Amino acid sequence: MSRETPFLRGVHRLAAFLAGYVVLLITAGGLVKSLEAGLSVPDWPLSYGMLNPPRWWEIETVRAEHGHRLIAGTVLLLTLWLMIWIVRREPRKWVRGVAVVAFVAVLAQAALGGITVLFFLPTAISVSHAGLAQLFLCLLVVLAVVTSRRWVSEKGAGSPATSASRIVTLVTATTIAIYVQILLGAVMRHTGAGLAIPDFPLAFGGLIPPKLDFAIGIHFAHRMGALLVATLIFWSLGRVLRFASQERVLVIPASLLTLLVLVQGTLGGLVVLTGKAVLPNTLHVGGGALLLALSMMLTLMTRRLDWVARQQGVAPEVEVFETHRLEQAVS
Amino acid sequence: MKKLSILMAIALIPATLAIGCGGGGEEAAAPTQQADSAPAAAPQQAVTGGGAIAGNAKYVNGDPDAAIGMDADPVCASLHPGEVHTEKVVADDNGNLANVFVYVKSGLEGKSYPAPSSTHTLDQIGCQYKPHVSGMQVGQKLVIRNSDPTLHNVHAMPSVNKEFNQGQPFQGMELEHSFDQAEVMVPFKCDVHPWMSSFMAVLDHPFFGVSSEEGSFGIENLPAGTYVLEAWHEEFGTQTVEVTVADGETAQVSFDFSPGAVASAG
Numbered sequence: 036m037s038r039e040t041p042f043l044r045g046v047h048r049l050a051a052f053l054a055g056y057v058v059l060l061i062t063a064g065g066l067v068k069s070l071e072a073g074l075s076v077p078d079w080p081l082s083y084g085m086l087n088p089p090r091w092w093e094i095e096t097v098r099a100e101h102g103h104r105l106i107a108g109t110v111l112l113l114t115l116w117l118m119i120w121i122v123r124r125e126p127r128k129w130v131r132g133v134a135v136v137a138f139v140a141v142l143a144q145a146a147l148g149g150i151t152v153l154f155f156l157p158t159a160i161s162v163s164h165a166g167l168a169q170l171f172l173c174l175l176v177v178l179a180v181v182t183s184r185r186w187v188s189e190k191g192a193g194s195p196a197t198s199a200s201r202i203v204t205l206v207t208a209t210t211i212a213i214y215v216q217i218l219l220g221a222v223m224r225h226t227g228a229g230l231a232i233p234d235f236p237l238a239f240g241g242l243i244p245p246k247l248d249f250a251i252g253i254h255f256a257h258r259m260g261a262l263l264v265a266t267l268i269f270w271s272l273g274r275v276l277r278f279a280s281q282e283r284v285l286v287i288p289a290s291l292l293t294l295l296v297l298v299q300g301t302l303g304g305l306v307v308l309t310g311k312a313v314l315p316n317t318l319h320v321g322g323g324a325l326l327l328a329l330s331m332m333l334t335l336m337t338r339r340l341d342w343v344a345r346q347q348g349v350a351p352e353v354e355v356f357e358t359h360r361l362e363q364a365v366s
Numbered sequence: 367m368k369k370l371s372i373l374m375a376i377a378l379i380p381a382t383l384a385i386g387c388g389g390g391g392e393e394a395a396a397p398t399q400q401a402d403s404a405p406a407a408a409p410q411q412a413v414t415g416g417g418a419i420a421g422n423a424k425y426v427n428g429d430p431d432a433a434i435g436m437d438a439d440p441v442c443a444s445l446h447p448g449e450v451h452t453e454k455v456v457a458d459d460n461g462n463l464a465n466v467f468v469y470v471k472s473g474l475e476g477k478s479y480p481a482p483s484s485t486h487t488l489d490q491i492g493c494q495y496k497p498h499v500s501g502m503q504v505g506q507k508l509v510i511r512n513s514d515p516t517l518h519n520v521h522a523m524p525s526v527n528k529e530f531n532q533g534q535p536f537q538g539m540e541l542e543h544s545f546d547q548a549e550v551m552v553p554f555k556c557d558v559h560p561w562m563s564s565f566m567a568v569l570d571h572p573f574f575g576v577s578s579e580e581g582s583f584g585i586e587n588l589p590a591g592t593y594v595l596e597a598w599h600e601e602f603g604t605q606t607v608e609v610t611v612a613d614g615e616t617a618q619v620s621f622d623f624s625p626g627a628v629a630s631a632g
């Protein structure tokens with residue numbers, strides 16, 4: 036970095052708040068699907084021809100759908116605010132670009148939400164709406180992380196003991212795996228395959244379903260995806276503790292991911308065992324978004340530490356330290 | 367709470383403007399605020415003379431119709447101090463089964479019956495559809511009414527005709543619609559109140575009936591001939607029977623949806 040990037044506290048706080056708020060918005064969207072309330076407000080962008088339909092907060096389904104729209108409207112406005120703020124104050128061109136893309140994404144996301152209502156929830160549109168939501172969340176996490184004090188500070192380098200290059204590929208793969216896993220889940224939900232395998236943790240009493248159609252296939256893929264994601268997260272935590280134990284900015288998200296993936300697996304099991312009860316079903320969607328956001332955070336910070344380290348050239352004492360640790364590990 | 371919702375509403379305005387057009391999904395006629403229109407009872411017979419079919423539908427098993435809770439909308443719950451049921455299986459102690467739709471499935475080929483001028487009414491009252499099962503003709507005017515002090519959305523899910531979903535936020539609202547293709551059945555549902563459902567058959571002739579609480583149904587003014595009669599029930603599927611109708615006579619038919627039973631004519 037040629038010149039000092041200023042730390043824009045307000046921008047960073049707004050981006051971080053917005054990312055958290057979008058996790059709530061995605062959870063609210065999960066509630067709409069869990070209640071099958073997507074068509075309980077038949078028109079769009081108005082609701083029953085009004086800004087707020089009568090008694091919307093008293094009726095479970097309308098509260099979910101209309102509430103989702105109100106939260107979404109607020110997110111759209113805050114994203115516009117964030118974009119304007121970043122475009123005016125942020126010196127890094129690529130960050131300004133991400134802010135603009137985030138705003139375009141939220142517009143497209145709103146359009147997908149409207150189209151899916153007006154065309155009676157076609158699977159492809161509903162799944163796209165679910166998938167773009169998570170990409171939009173990732174963009175906000177990018178904005179929140181790259182505007183953080185740690186990121187912009189010239190002292191952004193990790194401790195000499197840190198070897199981020201040993202973690203980068205793994206945490207990046209974990210983030211991609213979580214996103215794909217969420218897409219599998221979205222396809223499963225929107226094709227009504229959530230109970231295609233009726234038992235849990237086994238599948239039809241065995242390890243592998245005895246027959247395979249689309250519904251059972253997508254459901255089973257989501258379960259296998261869960262195992263893969265959990266493995267990648269445990270592995271990531273192990274490597275973070277081994278190669279970056281001094282970096283709280285990596286240890287904290289990696290630890291939270293590990294805790295959360297256990298909760299998330301439990302919720303997924305409960306969705307099946309309760310016959311898609313609304314509460315675990317909704318929280319499972321929110322949990323997925325939170326996992327993706329944390330993993331994205333971990334990936335970005337790891338990449339940053341790796342990048343800074345490579346800019347500075349690998350310090351010889353790090354090599355020595357690594358060799359020393361390896362010798363310890365071997366003996 | 368009110369303040370918050372106003373705040374949220376204001377927050378939503380630019381969202382609305384930014385996205386622009388509504389469009390699409392406007393197949394259904396716009397709701398109109400008409401005064402009470404007289405609900406049409408049985409469909410008007412387009413023909414006179416001929417013979418008739420009378421019969422009875424049964425379901426002897428004893429499963430009571432499941433009770434439902436309407437707590438998801440406090441207004442709906444307040445309209446029902448007592449128990450409410452799904453209306454899926456309405457049978458009395460003797461097994462007489464209501465809500466069986468009986469119609470001439472074949473035997474009328476080449477004949478055409480214009481749509482009657484009477485309207486067919488689907489009412490939303492007590493957060494339930496009345497009637498739960500009904501029939502109307504292609505091209506006939508359907509009036510869908512909200513008689514409840516709460517909002518409903520009317521969501522018709524045909525597979526041959528065009529799907530529509532229309533909101534009726536206020537009591538007394540009516541919307542008009544007509545179907546241009548014959549189809550048995552067009553399911554209706556309210557996505558606001560998941561328990562609300564209705565089934566409407568759209569036929570190109572007037573020879574149909576729905577079994578009453580006593581399980582009885584009748585079809586009149588049917589030209590003499592041999593017909594395939596189908597009985598449809600939302601839970602038990604369909605049964606068909608062949609029946610011959612003679613001028614001035616009433617053919618007797620019975621459908622038994624009890625486990626292991628079959629339809630009979632005689």
Ligand SMILES: [Cu+2]
Pocket residue numbers: 493517518519556557558559562
């Ligand atoms: Cu309703």
